[in-house]
Amino acid sequence: MPFFGNLDIFSRLTEGLPLPTNLYSFIFYAALLYATLMTLALLYHWFRFSPGVIRTSLVMLIYLGGTGFLLLAAFGLMAASL
């Protein structure tokens, strides 16, 4: 038996059928991990190779603002889907 059972995510979504609750949290945590790793990689490159602290901070603030907003929205929608 696979971890999430034998299921076709896309067909279930298009037919409006519910997905197992552990699938949403698993996908959300995978996205959170991906966002964290990419944020660390971008921070490393900008602070190491960038010519100015002010410009770097501005770019990183915009990036972190957008990433945080999308992660919060995904978390809210995950909670609403359960």
Added chain:
Amino acid sequence: MAHIPLDPDEKVLFLVRKHWFMFLLEVLVIILAALAPAVFYPSLFTQASTFFFYTLWLLIMWITFFVRWTDYYLDVWIITDKKIIDAQLIRLFNRRVVSARLDRIQDITVSIKGIFPMLLGYGNLHIQTAGDSEDIIIEYASRPEHIKEKILKVHNRAAEERLYRL
């Protein structure tokens, strides 16, 4: 300029980056990819579950945009009063820095090919250097003819200074 090897008395004269149009093309692809699910499957906003997956897709596109921006911004050619430095971020955690002394420059070739390069005024500069040192290619630079003139001017100055020293 952080993490670029410069001599203590070396001065940065100017920087060259790729033309903004090259970045705009990448941004357009990202925007199209971000909007495609909403355009082809508009009912995804009616259910929280489908909206959840679309939000994660937007997150991936947002991060991809910043990775491409970082790649664009950190690809730079630095012209100092002594050398040309080609600093390229090939991908994340893969960076290449090549430099050539100005007095080693033998020839600079400008190539502008295509409709958009002609209209927007960008092209490639091939800087040939003497000896075993690697040639430097400045890709998609805006106003390449102007950059060539500026490089040749500082090259002539560097060559004259070298002659006086001899």
